[in-house]
Amino acid sequence: MVSAIAHAVVALSLGAIIKPAERGGSFMLLSVTCSLLPDVDVIGLRLGVPYGHLLGHRGFSHSLLFAVLVGLLVTLSWFGNLRRGSRRFWWYASWFALITASHGVLDALTNGGPGICVFSPLHTP
Numbered sequence: 001m002v003s004a005i006a007h008a009v010v011a012l013s014l015g016a017i018i019k020p021a022e023r024g025g026s027f028m029l030l031s032v033t034c035s036l037l038p039d040v041d042v043i044g045l046r047l048g049v050p051y052g053h054l055l056g057h058r059g060f061s062h063s064l065l066f067a068v069l070v071g072l073l074v075t076l077s078w079f080g081n082l083r084r085g086s087r088r089f090w091w092y093a094s095w096f097a098l099i100t101a102s103h104g105v106l107d108a109l110t111n112g113g114p115g116i117c118v119f120s121p122l123h124t125p
Contacts (some may be wrong), residue, residue, distance in 0.1 A: 004036055004104045010100050010106065011035035017094075029097050031077060034070055038062045038103040052114065063120035066111040071097025 001060040011031040041049075041061040049056045060066055074095040075082070108116045 001018045002110055004039070007039075007106060010102050014099065014102070026078075030074060030096065034074060034096050034099045034120055035103055037070060037100060038066065038107075043080040058107060058115070059117045060120045062107060062116045063118055064101055064104070065120065067097045067101035067104070070100045071095070 011034065012028065015028050015031050016024050031096065038061040039057075041055065041057050044055055045051070045057055051057055052059075055061075071093045074096040075089060076084075079089070079092050097110060104118055108118065
């Protein structure tokens with residue numbers, strides 16, 4: 001099982017290789033948050049959502065679609081001053097989508113459970 005620390009280290013490591021101008025404290029905090037966000041689905045376990053359900057652990061929140069949606073939402077929310085559709089806008093959206101998707105990739109490399117729904121909602125457990 002990959003720990004929250006490992007997910008955060010990946011976000012920080014990837015952040016260390018980009019242009020120094022991009023590595024402000026809030027940018028890195030958002031990156032780490034995005035890397036941890038897919039595990040918000042564990043709340044469902046407490047609420048009785050079964051493991052293999054679309055909204056269960058390692059379900060939709062671990063998918064590529066979720067990562068893209070998070071990337072867009074974070075960019076629109078925190079970098080709203082960017083012109084939508086600009087090269088800079090898509091750079092940020094892609095960055096946060098990549099960091100969010102890294103969570104599912106790391107989890108897929110473990111043997112902790114039946115797998116990851118990478119292509120959810122097209123493919124579910």
